[in-house]
Amino acid sequence: MNIQTDKIGRDRGLTARMILTGFLLALTYIALFGLLLITGIPILFVLIFGVGMVFFQYFFSDKLVLKTTGAKVVNDLEEPKLHQIIDRLSKKAEIPKPKSVANMDVEVPNAFATGRSPKHATIAVTKGLLHRLNDQELEAVLGHELAHVKNRDVAVMTWASLIVVIAGYLMQMMFWMSLFGGFGGGHRREGGGQIWAMIMVAYVGIIIIYFVSQLLTMALSRYREYAADREGAIITGTPMHLASALRKISGQIARIPEKDLRQVEHANAFFIIPALQGRMSIASMMSSHPSTEERVKRLLEMQSQYSISNPVH
Amino acid sequence: MSLLRSILRSYKKKPKTPSEILLLVNRFANESSIEAGEEAAILLSPNTDQFFNDLDLSAKNILREISNNTLMISRTTADDHGTQWIVLKSEDFGALVKGIDHFSTSIADKGLGSQMIAAVFKGTIENKDSYWICNYRTASYYPFVPIGKRERDFDREIILSGIFKHHRMPVEPTENWYSLWDSPF
Numbered sequence: 220m221n222i223q224t225d226k227i228g229r230d231r232g233l234t235a236r237m238i239l240t241g242f243l244l245a246l247t248y249i250a251l252f253g254l255l256l257i258t259g260i261p262i263l264f265v266l267i268f269g270v271g272m273v274f275f276q277y278f279f280s281d282k283l284v285l286k287t288t289g290a291k292v293v294n295d296l297e298e299p300k301l302h303q304i305i306d307r308l309s310k311k312a313e314i315p316k317p318k319s320v321a322n323m324d325v326e327v328p329n330a331f332a333t334g335r336s337p338k339h340a341t342i343a344v345t346k347g348l349l350h351r352l353n354d355q356e357l358e359a360v361l362g363h364e365l366a367h368v369k370n371r372d373v374a375v376m377t378w379a380s381l382i383v384v385i386a387g388y389l390m391q392m393m394f395w396m397s398l399f400g401g402f403g404g405g406h407r408r409e410g411g412g413q414i415w416a417m418i419m420v421a422y423v424g425i426i427i428i429y430f431v432s433q434l435l436t437m438a439l440s441r442y443r444e445y446a447a448d449r450e451g452a453i454i455t456g457t458p459m460h461l462a463s464a465l466r467k468i469s470g471q472i473a474r475i476p477e478k479d480l481r482q483v484e485h486a487n488a489f490f491i492i493p494a495l496q497g498r499m500s501i502a503s504m505m506s507s508h509p510s511t512e513e514r515v516k517r518l519l520e521m522q523s524q525y526s527i528s529n530p531v532h
Numbered sequence: 533m534s535l536l537r538s539i540l541r542s543y544k545k546k547p548k549t550p551s552e553i554l555l556l557v558n559r560f561a562n563e564s565s566i567e568a569g570e571e572a573a574i575l576l577s578p579n580t581d582q583f584f585n586d587l588d589l590s591a592k593n594i595l596r597e598i599s600n601n602t603l604m605i606s607r608t609t610a611d612d613h614g615t616q617w618i619v620l621k622s623e624d625f626g627a628l629v630k631g632i633d634h635f636s637t638s639i640a641d642k643g644l645g646s647q648m649i650a651a652v653f654k655g656t657i658e659n660k661d662s663y664w665i666c667n668y669r670t671a672s673y674y675p676f677v678p679i680g681k682r683e684r685d686f687d688r689e690i691i692l693s694g695i696f697k698h699h700r701m702p703v704e705p706t707e708n709w710y711s712l713w714d715s716p717f
Contacts, residue, residue, distance in 0.1 A: 466690060472686050475684070475709050478711070480710035481575070510694065511690070512693055519691065
């Protein structure tokens, strides 16, 4: 076991939240299949479709992502530094080195990991990331991406989102059926009204399941991000470098002005605009990533734990 | 459970009045990583009104209206930018915030609302001095954490803004996080 993991320990709260989210997601599966059983929608057909979609995503998402992002696989002669860092960090993380390393000719600093398992993984970084981050920050970001690989997040999120795929498909199917009279409207006079009402119940139920499962999947995704931050910081041993990289990537620091408040604020009306921005709960709940502030806060807390464990003499 | 908390939070009543916004800083000061200071100030842009001729006297007159023995005027001062400060002091942070609110309302009632720039609270985050600035014009908060004479601790500012948001305080967009060097407190 990693010595540093012993010092930092597991984030039990995060693990508990992930388990709870997983349990709630399982409940949405049960609710969906219950609904399909009651309303007589053929489950087998839905399952074949959903599993087919997920199967495709599971086995081909890495190639698809590389194609759509324009990422180009690079060897160790083209990007020796990247390969060297990934090789070293993979050993520290006790996982095989990802199958390929790629870069994207994009100035926006970013990185991602894809692939269903460590053996099939690809780690891609943009040129903007290589330009803007120093070596320690780059290492921290690569540690985070390797943590995603180690935690098999692509596989976890693919399977977790199966219900969203199925419910979304059913929702669309029922919408088109409602437009073209597939809800048995023609039979309403012969008692078809009851069937119609049942299908409407199923329709509303599926919409609810779709949104709830979407929220849960997004929550799970955010928890996996926190877990990857934590695991990545444990791999590199320097949470503060990931915090610093996140700030640079998010562009927050670049936006902080240099001017003094007194230079810009003269003769302002008292509370002309009550800017009640507050916390955008719905937007944050629908986001796959947690806020940079929260991630930086957690990483700096980790850093202070390291400092306590390793006091400077 | 944070998911449930965030769902419930979205149904909580949002603050509407300037006073409510100002008083939100009380919630924030209860954070474990934060320690509220004993002083807070109102930053003013003076005009020709008599109020600014003898700021000390004007502030004392407002203080007399408040029946709170723990609140006092620490000092009134002008700075190099031509702005003026009324610095209040109280060992009780709740009383200090109420005092700032009362002074703000009182100054605005005198028709000087447009001369008010910000309410500035001081505290520490992880034992580092920090300012929690409530911009009167936008009625939103932002952090300012100076290091030395002209450097800022962006890490801690971002953490502070995260805590502001966590407590549903309106937060100024990052591009408006103007510095406040050489504060008199």
